[in-house]
Structure formats: C-alpha cells, structure tokens
Amino acid sequence: MKANVAVLLGGRSVEHEISVISAVQAINCLDTEKYEIYPVYIAKDCSMYYGECLRDIASYRDIPAMLAKCEPVYFLSEGGKTYLYPHKRKFFGKPKPVALIDVALPVVHGTNVEDGTTQGFLRAYNLPFAGCDVLASAVCMDKFATKMLLRAAGIPVLDCLLFSQAEAKGFGTIIKSVEEKFGYPVIVKPVNLGSSVGISRAKSGEELEEALSLAFTFAERVLVEPAVQNLREVNCAVLGDADEAIPSECEEPVATDEILSYADKYLEGGQKSGGSKGMASLKRKIPAEISPELKKNIQDAAVKAFKCLGCEGVVRIDFLTDRETGEFWLNELNTIPGSLAFYLWEPIGIKYPELLDRLISLALKRHRKQSEIVYSFDTNILASAGAFGSKGSKGNR
Numbered sequence: 001m002k003a004n005v006a007v008l009l010g011g012r013s014v015e016h017e018i019s020v021i022s023a024v025q026a027i028n029c030l031d032t033e034k035y036e037i038y039p040v041y042i043a044k045d046c047s048m049y050y051g052e053c054l055r056d057i058a059s060y061r062d063i064p065a066m067l068a069k070c071e072p073v074y075f076l077s078e079g080g081k082t083y084l085y086p087h088k089r090k091f092f093g094k095p096k097p098v099a100l101i102d103v104a105l106p107v108v109h110g111t112n113v114e115d116g117t118t119q120g121f122l123r124a125y126n127l128p129f130a131g132c133d134v135l136a137s138a139v140c141m142d143k144f145a146t147k148m149l150l151r152a153a154g155i156p157v158l159d160c161l162l163f164s165q166a167e168a169k170g171f172g173t174i175i176k177s178v179e180e181k182f183g184y185p186v187i188v189k190p191v192n193l194g195s196s197v198g199i200s201r202a203k204s205g206e207e208l209e210e211a212l213s214l215a216f217t218f219a220e221r222v223l224v225e226p227a228v229q230n231l232r233e234v235n236c237a238v239l240g241d242a243d244e245a246i247p248s249e250c251e252e253p254v255a256t257d258e259i260l261s262y263a264d265k266y267l268e269g270g271q272k273s274g275g276s277k278g279m280a281s282l283k284r285k286i287p288a289e290i291s292p293e294l295k296k297n298i299q300d301a302a303v304k305a306f307k308c309l310g311c312e313g314v315v316r317i318d319f320l321t322d323r324e325t326g327e328f329w330l331n332e333l334n335t336i337p338g339s340l341a342f343y344l345w346e347p348i349g350i351k352y353p354e355l356l357d358r359l360i361s362l363a364l365k366r367h368r369k370q371s372e373i374v375y376s377f378d379t380n381i382l383a384s385a386g387a388f389g390s391k392g393s394k395g396n397r
Contacts, residue, residue: 011113190219
C-alpha cells in the first residue's frame, strides 16, 4: 500500500518563491510507486490549498488563476490520525476528507515556516514530518543562538555583535561599536533569514549604515561579523539523526561578487532557460577544490554540529574558509536547504529519490519513538474543579 505524503510549500516568508521551486523538484522526484503525493500550498496569507496543478512549476506564473483551480483545505486530527479536509462543507452529513495523511514533507524556507513554526503546527496535529524537529529548527534559524551553542561545543565560529531595532536610531552607536570591535570590512545580516536575503558587506561607515538599513528591513535583530579575508565558501550536507549521521560531498559555490547573493543562488542559472532550478542551478565546484585534510575537518565539524543541535533529516551546513591560512568557521545551518541539497548526495551515490525515501523513513522512525513517550497521565482533578471556586486549588489553601 502506498503512503500518503503531504508536501508543504510556500508560506509567509521572503523565501516563498524558493520554497515553490524546491518543493516542485521534490514532488517530481518522489517515487510514485511508493507514495501518493498531496501538494499543499501555503499562501502568503497562511491559507492552505490542494490541487494537482500545484505539481507544475508553470502554474505559479499566475498564482490567483492557479488557486482558482485549487481547493482550500485544512488538517484535522481524529482518532490519532491526521486528515486533509476541504473547507467546503456539505449541506448534509460530514465532509469527506481529501486524504488520510501518513507523513508530511515540509519543503519550506525562511522565517514563519522553517523556523519551527511549521514543525510545531505538524507536531500539534500528531503528524509525522521529515526534517528537524521544533527546537533544532528554531535554534538553527537564529544565527546568534546557533553561534553561542556551537562555540560552547568547541566548533569554530566567527565573533559577532548583535543589535536590535531599539538600538538602531541613527546607527551612530552601532557604527562606533563595530569600528571599535572589528574595523572594516564587515558582513551585516538579518539574524533569522536565509538565501542571502538582506546580507551586505560594508567597507566604511557609510556602507555600514546602508547595510544596517537593509538588514533591519527584514528582521528585528541584526548580526555584524568581521569579513573573512581570502574568502572561500565551502558547503557540506549531513543526513541522518542522533543514531547515525553521514556527511555529503563538499562543494564550493561560486559568487559573482564578494559575497554569495540571492541572485547567485537562484537566478543566474535560470536566465538562459527561462526559469530557475533553485540551488541546483548555482555555479559550483563539486567536489570543492580543498585539501583532503580540510575536507575531513569540515565534514567532521558538520556532523558534530548536526548532532550538537539535535538536527534530523538533511541539513546543509555552510562554512567560511581562508584560502591562505586554511582556517575555517561554521557560518550557518540550513535545516530545509534549497533543493534539499540533493546535488551534494548524488556524487556519493545517493540519488534524489533515495534521499527523499530516507527523509520519509527518518520521519516515521522519529514518530514511532515519540509515540512511546508518555505525554499525559490520568487524574481526576477536573471532576472536583467546582469545589475550588474561581481561585482554583491555590486560593483555597
């Protein structure tokens, strides 16, 4: 019997469009002999839709027209099982569900979806889902929290300064703090976004002010860190869970500027073909042109960080290295990476359909473990609630 898989895409995020690209790739690579696929599109107003047209990337050129062909839906938990129901009610009788969902595959990126929000939603509905759980998703989305935890674990990260919007009036205090701590150049980034959105390099006070203005457009908190000289970026993915985790091949993405931009990641590869292939279209060197020693150190650090932060599923971990000294620093963890980082697994013999199989298997394994944990116990406290009055038991002591 086939498993019913709900593939979640979209969401209220600046990375909404990238999610669509990644999810459609995944939908087209899932083994249809094993899975019945139910694409669930989360619109930017957070409403959800189901429809066969969601499988076709061309449908998203006109989203209002696409949604007119789709059915508004919602999840409902009944008897320990999770169903996808249509919003449209029948005049008589109970509405028929679209499907009983066995497992969810969230392919969502960015704030409000990848940061534990979607994961918490699915947990509340007792629905198995692929990828990191709530805590790991939330922590990895927050670049400052990630740095603090990794530093405590002995994993190299760059020093940084954290600023909030409350400190941003005039930027004078921030600029002074940055100049005293690091000098220039520095990198400015929103604390909780991915896909290089809102990230800038600043070489002067004027450029720093512009970079801060941009970053604060996308987030309430902003991170400033020193720019790495002789920069080379190296990425490595990790697949697994706490029991076993394996590293992928390493890649070196190629930037058109001093930092890898949103356009580098998602637009450059699609200019000639008329559409992006997501992270798979990025210009890159696979394997990365680094020494065997550096490769092993990065792979070891990636697996250590993955386990340290309680990650599961597939996570792409991005590193910064100095070409001259060989030093490296962990930059960030992407808990639902663009294109699910399938291009990093193919060189070591794991094709995309197999990667998706493993993600679904890991999701079901975690759910089985969680089902063995006791989350409640029977008490009779509410049976005598009226005896306590409006103040409860404490007020009657």
